[in-house]
Amino acid sequence: MALHAARNLALALRSRYWxxxxxxxxxxxxxxxxxxxxxxxxxxxxxxxxxxxxxxxxNGRQYRGKRITMSDNVVKPRSELLDIIGQYAxxxxxxxxxxxxxxxxxxxxxxxxxxxYLPFVTALAFIAFPFIYQLMVR
Numbered sequence: 001m002a003l004h005a006a007r008n009l010a011l012a013l014r015s016r017y018w019x020x021x022x023x024x025x026x027x028x029x030x031x032x033x034x035x036x037x038x039x040x041x042x043x044x045x046x047x048x049x050x051x052x053x054x055x056x057x058x059n060g061r062q063y064r065g066k067r068i069t070m071s072d073n074v075v076k077p078r079s080e081l082l083d084i085i086g087q088y089a090x091x092x093x094x095x096x097x098x099x100x101x102x103x104x105x106x107x108x109x110x111x112x113x114x115x116x117y118l119p120f121v122t123a124l125a126f127i128a129f130p131f132i133y134q135l136m137v138r
Contacts, residue, residue, distance in 0.1 A: 005123055012070035015097055015110035023056035023096035023108075028068060028088045030081050047075045050084060056096040058103040065096060065106040071113050084109070 031051045052068045068084060088094065088108070099105040 008070070008073075009112055009117065012110075012112035015070050015099070015107060018097040018099055018106075018110060020095050020097050021056050021058060023054045023065070023094045025088055025091055025094040026053040026055065028052035028085050030078070030085065048078055048081060049073075049075070050081055052088075052108070054094055054096060054108065056098065056106065058098055061103070063098070063104050063106065065098075065104075065108075067105075067107040069109040069113060070107055070111065074118060 029051055030048050033047050033049055050068045050072055052066060054065050056063055056065060094108055096106050096108060097110040
């Protein structure tokens, strides 16, 4: 978990320096995801995530992107999701940041956000907990 979070954070940091191109925004919306596991469904576990799509060209080749932020895979408060949607509500075009080494890897909002750090901090807390617990019980 910590390694995956660290890789995502590093990619988010690099995305700030990616080149840009103009893309065509096809839509950005919030979708509710419900757990497939019955134990969570009984508790009513639901999360909301950004879903979007856009198309863009790099060196004459067309790509389709879905990533809005570099932290799309992390659950965020609804208020933040609404703020992001508000930025794109009336736009037919968008600025697309793309990885020059892998142009199919792109986003609309580059760079790390608070939500990129959360999984990393959580993983470190799980690693540190046994050590902290041992210090507290002595």
